[in-house]
Amino acid sequence: MRLEAKPAPSLAATLAYPAGAVLVTLLSSSLLVLAAGASPFSVFALVAKGAAGSQFALLETLTRATPLIFTGLAVAVAFRAKLWNIGAEAQLYAGAVVTVVLGTGALPLPAPILIPVIMIAAMAAGALLLLGPALLKTRFGVDEVVTTLLLNFIVLLFVSMLLEGVLKDPMGLGWPQSQRVVADAQLPRLIQGKRLHLGFLIAILAAAIVWVVMKKTTLGYEMRAVGHNPEAARFAGIPVNSVLMKTALLSGGIAALAGFSEVAGLKGNLTLDLSPGYGYTGIVVAMLAMLNPLGVVASAIFVAAIFVGADAMSRTAGVPSYIAEVMVATALLTMVVAIMLMRFKVRWR
Template sequence: MRFERRDHRPLALVIATPLIAVAVALGLAGGLIALAGAPVLEAFGKIVTGAFGSRLALTETLTRAIPLTLTGLAAAVAFRARLWNIGAEGQLYLGAITVAGVSAHLLGGLPAVVQIPLLLICGAAAGMVLLLIPLWLRLRFQVDEVVTTLLLNFVAILFVSMLIDGFLKDPMAFGWPQSVPVTSEAMLPKLVARSRLHWGLVLALVLAVAVHLVQSRTRFGLQSRAAGLNPAGAVFAGVPLGRTLVLVAMISGGLAGLAGAVEVMGVMSYVTTELSSGYGYSGIVVAMLANLHPLGVVLAALFTAAMFVGADAMGRSMNVPSYIADVTVALSLLSMLVAIFFTQYRIRR
C-alpha cells in the first residue's frame, strides 16, 4: 500500500471535505457527551436551540461570528501564500488598544461618520505592523515566522496589559484593569435593536467577498497563490516574492487588527486582557475548515460560533461541560487536516 498524489481533485470531493470533517467531529463529540452521562441527541438539540432557537440566541451567534470571520480571513489569506501567521490573537489585541487610545485622546471630538472609518483604519494598521515585523525577520534573516508570530501574541497582550494599567487606564473603572472607553460616536450602530449585533457583520461579509474577488480575479491573487504553491517556481516565473508577501502580510495583519477594532467599537467599548476568547487561534481552525476559501470562512465561522454559543446553553441546561465546544472545534480541525490529506493523495495497492 502506498500514497499517490492526485493529478486532479474532483470538485465534489473538495466540497464534501469540510462536511465530512464536521460530521466526524460531531460524532466523536457525541461519544464524549455520552460519557458525561447525557443523551446525545438531546444535547445536540440543545446546542442548535441555544445557538439559533431565539432572537437573542441568533444575534449572539452572529455577533460571535464577526471576529471569527475576520481572523479566519486573516489566516486564510496568509496560509494560501504560505505565510504562517499564528499571531492573529496579538494583532487583534493591538488593533483593539489602538482604537481605544486614538478615540479617547485624538479623535474624540469628531462626528461618527468621520471617526468610525478612521478608527477602523488605525486598528487595521496596528495589526499590519505587528505582522510585518516577523515577515521582515523571515525575509532578512530566514527566521521561522511560526515562532515569531506565536511569541508576539504574548508580547502584544503584555503590552496591552501595561497600557490599561498605566497610560490608558480608565479612571472611572474603580481599579478594574480596563482601558478608557471609546467615545459614543465611535461605536458601530446596531443591526438589531436591543441586541449586541452590530454593523461589523456587514463589514465582515463585504470583506469576505472582497478577499475572494482579489484572490480569484486579480494579478496579485494569482501571484499570492503561486507563492504558496511553489515559491521557487513563482520566482522563476517572475513573481516578486518579497513584495507579494509584504502585501499578503498587510492584508492578513490588517484583517486581524480590524477584528480587534470591530470588537471594541461594536461590543465592548473598552479593552481588557479578556477581550478575546481565543478568536485569533480559533480563526486558524475556521480557515482550515473553509479549506482557505474566503467565502467558506463565513460558513466555518458561523459553525464555530454556533458551537461556542450553543454549548454554553447546553451546559447550563444539561449539566454537561461547555468545554465540549472547544473539543468539537479542535476535533473538526484534526478531521479537516486528515480530510485535506486524502483530497491530495489516494491510496494505491
Template sequence: MLIRLEPRAEASRAMVYQSPLIAVVLTLIAGMIMFRIMGTDPLQAVHAFFIEPISTLDGVAELLVKATPLILIGVGLSLGFQANIWNIGAEGQLTLGAIFGGVVALAFFDVESVFLLPAMLIAGIIGGMLWAAVPAFLKARYNTNEILTSLMLVYVSFLLLSFLITGPLRDPDGFNFPESRLFHDSAVLPIILEGTRLHIGFLVALLFAVLAWLMIVKHIIGFQIKVIGMAPAAASFAGFKEKKLIWLTLLISGGAAGLAGAIEVSGPIGQVIPVVSPGYGFTAIIVAFLGRLNPVGVILAGILMALTYLGGDSAQITMNLPNAVTGVFQGMLLFFLLASDVLIRYRIRLGALRVREVTPRQEGVT
C-alpha cells in the first residue's frame, strides 16, 4: 500500500466545526462537475437545485415543512450517537409513529376535540418508542448489535404499514385504493403561516432541539451520555449505568422519530398512505452528523438537507434531471463530510508498506 493515514499530533478544534461547510462546498463543486458531464449547464442546474426552490415564501415554508421531521429525528439520534448507541432504524420508528397517530385519528374519525391532536402525537411517540424498545431490550439484555436490529425492524415496519393500509385502515369509500380516509379537521395540525403548508410541528421540532440542548449541556443525563460515549470505563467509575442509558437514548430517539411520523400524517399528508416518508429516518442520520451531534447544528443541517429534497423535485421539473439527484447529493454530502472528518485527525502519507511491522504500544515511555 502506497498511501497511509498517519494520526495528527493535534486535531484542530476550529476545523471540527468548519468541516461541514467544507463538505457542502465540495459537494457543490462535485455536483457541478456531475451536471457538466450529464450535459447540462452546471450553474443553471445548481440554481435550479438550490436557489429556485426557496425563492418564494411558499418555497421557504415547504423547506421548513420538510426540515421538521429531519430536525426532530436528527436531534433524537444525535443523543444516542453521542453515547455510541447507533439507532439506524429511525425510519421504522417514524413509520410506527405514523401508524399509531393515524390509528388514533381514524378511531376517533368523527370526534371533534382539542384533545385529539395531542392524543395522536402521544400515540405516535409511544409507537416509535415501542419499536425502539426492541433493539434496546436486545442490546441491554443480550448485547445484540443495535445497528442490525434497528435497521431490520425498518423493513418489518414497512410491511406492517402496507398490511394495515390494504386492510383495516383502508378507506371504506376509497375504491380499494391503499389509502386511509382523509383525517378530520381537528386531527390536522394548525397552519402557522397563512397560505402555506407550514404547520405547528416545526415549532415542536425547535422546542425539542432546545430541550435536548439543555439536557446535553446542563443535565446529569446529558453528562452521562457524553461520558459513556467518550470513555465507557470512566462512566463505570462514576457509577453511571450503561443499560439505563441504552434504554434512555433508544427510547428518546425512537420517540422523536415516532413523533415525526405522527406529525407527518397529521400535518402535510393528512391521511395514512403506503409511504409516509421519503427516507427522513435515514437522511436524519446524515443530518445528525452534519450538525456535529449538536442540537443547534442539527437544526441548520436539517434545513440544508431539506433543501436537497426540494432541489431534487425542482431539478426534475425545470431541468428534466432525474430525481435520483437528491440521493446523489445526500450521499456526496455524507461522503465529503466523513472524508473531511478523517483528514482532521489524520494526514495522508505516501510511502511503501513496511513488511511485517509489529507496532508495539508505546505509552508510558517518555
C-alpha cells in the first residue's frame, strides 16, 4: 500500500469527505448500540431529537457548543502554525479564575465597562499561560506537547488549592466552590429565562475575527508560513520565533475566553468541574473543522449536539450516555483518515 499526492480538493470534496467521516462514525457506533441491545435507528433518532428536536434542546446544544467554539478556535490557531497547544484546558481555567477574582466585587464598575475589562484580563491570563511553553520551545527546543499537557494538571491542582483556600466561598457550606460573580459581571441571557447567553455570540464573533486574521492579515500569513515550512519562512525574513509567540498569545487568550464565558455566562461561579474536558474536546473540534475557524463553529455545534442528544437519549433508551464519548472519539479518527484520503490517493499495490 502506498500514498500518492493529489491536487488540491474541490469545494465539493472538502464538504463530502467530512460528511463521509461522520457517516462512518454513525455506522460504527451503531454496532455499540446494537451491543447494548437497542435499535440504532431509534437511538440516533432520540439523539437527534434530544439535540435539536425542540427549542429547549436546540438552545441547550448551542449553550454546550459555546465553550467548544472557543477551545476549538484556540487549537485551530495554534495547530495552523504547528504550535501543538494541548493545554486549552489549563488556559480555560486560567480565564475562569481571573473572572471570579475580578468579578466577585473587586472592581466596582458598571457592566458595560466591567465585562470587557474582565474579558481582557482573562485573555491575558490564558495568553501568559501559553507563553511559557512557547518560550521554552523557541529558546530551548522543549516539546510544547509535553509542557502544555502537563500544565493542565498543574493548573487544575492549583485551582483546587484556590477553591479550598483563598477563593473558597465562605457561604458555600464547605463545598470547594468560589463566590458567585456580581450581577454586573454576568453575561446577559440571549432569551429571557433560557440558558443560552451572550457568550455564544462572542464565540461566533471570535470565529469570524480569527477567520479574517488567518485569511487576510500579515499575521495570519506569517502563521501559515511558519506552520508549513519554518526554515523557508525564516529564510524569507519572517521572524519565526516572534510569530510563534504571537500565535501562543492568541491561542491562549481565546482558550481563556471559554472559561470566562462559562463562569460569567452560565455557571456564575468556579468549581472544579467547570469543564468536563472542553480543552481536550477542542482538539477534536478543530480537527473536524480541518483547522478552519468558520468550520470550528459547525463542528463545535455538531460535537455539542452529540453530547446533549446522548444525554437525553440515555434517559429514555437506557443506552449509556458514554456512547457520546465513543462517537466523538470515533469522529476524530475517521476525520483524520478523511483528511488523509483527501490529500492522498491510496494505491493497493
